[in-house]
Amino acid sequence: MKYPAYRQYKDTGVAWLGVVPEHWEIKRLSYITQCLDGKRIPLNREQRSEMQGEYPYWGANCVVDYVNQWLFDEPLVLLGEDGAPFFDPNKPVSFFVNGKIWVNNHAHVLRTTNELEERFLAYALNCVGYGAFIDGATRDKLTQSDMNSIQVQFPPKIEQTAIADFLDRETERIDTLVAKKRKLVALLKEKRSALISRTVTRGLPADAAREFGLEAHIRLRPSGIEWLGPVPEKWAVIPLKLAIRFIEGPGIMASDFTDDGIPLLRISSIGKRLVTLDGCNYVSHDLGTTRWSHFRVKKHDLLISGSASTGFCSEVDEDTVGSIPYTGIIIIRPYPKTDRGFTRWFFLSNLFVDQSNLAKTGSTIQHFGPTHLSRMFIAFPPKEEQTAIATYLDRETAKIDRLVEKVETAITRLQEYRSALITAAVTGKIDVREYV
Structure with a gap:
């Protein structure tokens, strides 16, 4: 809505305030x-x-x-x-x-x-x-x-009250809209999480299975693990260590850091789909290619955090090949029988999160490492089906992510409008006295 301006203004001489209505x-x-x-x-x-x-x-x-x-x-x-x-x-x-x-x-x-x-x-x-x-x-x-x-x-007291009444009403209306949209974002994220967890433990829905030329899973069998429940009849349930290899990054002293050299990845590097160099330190080429050479990551390696923050699994690409993950980051390398995309979705599912929560130790920063991963299990379909599941989840979660992004953009615009409306009203750029 477009609100009118006051008839006459004067310069305040205050840089951030600018001009205000002449009678203020x-x-x-x-x-x-x-x-x-x-x-x-x-x-x-x-x-x-x-x-x-x-x-x-x-x-x-x-x-x-x-x-x-x-x-x-x-x-x-x-x-x-x-x-x-x-x-x-x-x-x-x-x-x-x-x-x-x-x-x-x-x-x-x-x-x-x-x-x-x-x-x-x-x-x-x-x-x-x-x-x-x-x-x-x-x-x-x-x-x-x-x-x-x-x-x-x-301004005069009666005008202050009118402006405050107007802003109370309008900001409450905006805040209500923002709250509804944030609730929608939360529901969409819950739907996304449920979709991932259901698919990596129960398989594709019937229509998606037919799309990929696979047989739909009609019958389930007991997994033999109480917290996992039933799994598709033709799936195996195996120790995670039989599906992937894993190694935790080395503990490197701050005294070994250099201004440049080989990037040393930190937790901040693995918050997105692809590994980034955000917040990284560096170690010398000499140490990075000798003492810690076997920790240098390869293209398509997956990295997860062993600290209290779960829910991230990032892939190494050309920009980060050869980097060294710091202690607290675990390198995941699937065996040939294991699809890399399926592995990534496993680490984003509740099947992994629930097991990691049980495995974490420590009173301040709860941490799990390779020893704990070796005790975990994975519901394991044939590789062809793993690949189909990964492709399906890539597509379906992307749809949800686009919706989330659209709603979050709307939230940002509402917040910007709220801020601009307050500024315009209290500095007299708009006259809201007739809108109370």
Whole structure:
């Protein structure tokens, strides 16, 4: 919807604000709010666990916990003191709160004057260009002194309320749409996961089997493994080590890293379909071709993470051949009787995830390695059927992925529209008084 502009504007002299309606004022934050930071009391993790309750414990940009006591019980505006949200338009740094709350020392606490609508101020502070105010010496930090010097737009109170009412209604409408679309994304991802797991343990659906010239599986037999359940009658259930070879990357000391040389792959390298060099370190050619030469990956090797993060299985291509995976990454090489694509889908299925969750050890970073893989099992069809399953899943998951991408693009556009609408309304670029 296209909203009208105001009739006349004036230049504020404030770089991030630009022009505002002629009858609006510009005031420093210290003139229109009272800072209550002196009443904040931070709680450590142990104290928060002892005070679990119903009152929000606010931090830099969100509620971080709930406690059984409160420090404030009035309408307030909270403004984050530090963190990345200062530079991310989709992450608010300011919040309007009303009721019993506790605030830690990472959020400024502002009480407004009678002439200022708290909700309007919260919206306005999310549009400030904070680059001119934060102290980046050690981290992005908005000091109390710099905060007080921020100049903000100051319409008449009745107009502030109208703008806040309009934005409350419109942002709620947008947020509802975003929530519905996020729910759709979650359902699509659940459908994708179920499709993968069902196909690698039960085989192709009848119509797909006929498409690939295969016999549909009508009869199932007990797999002999309780958590696996029945499998197609003509499938084997074998130890994973009989279908693939696997080796974990070496532990390499940081002192062996070099500025260039042979790439040393890290967990960040295996979050996509193909292995990337994202976040990689390097080791010298001498060490990479002698001490660690047998760890260098070959084209079409599959790599998985042995750490707490599962759900990724990436393939080596021309760009990453010869790299060395760091410890925590496991190289997977299928035997000739095992289709590489089918192997990849196995590692993306619940059949693998469930077994890996049982196998993980360690109290901080739960880890599994080749020893654990050697104890796992795989439902194993003939190779011709493995290839058909891989082709089918490539095609069907691509359809779902395109839908997910389309919905996520719509979410991004809604979020961008939400941000732009707030900025336009609170800076007076549009006049929304007649739309309340």
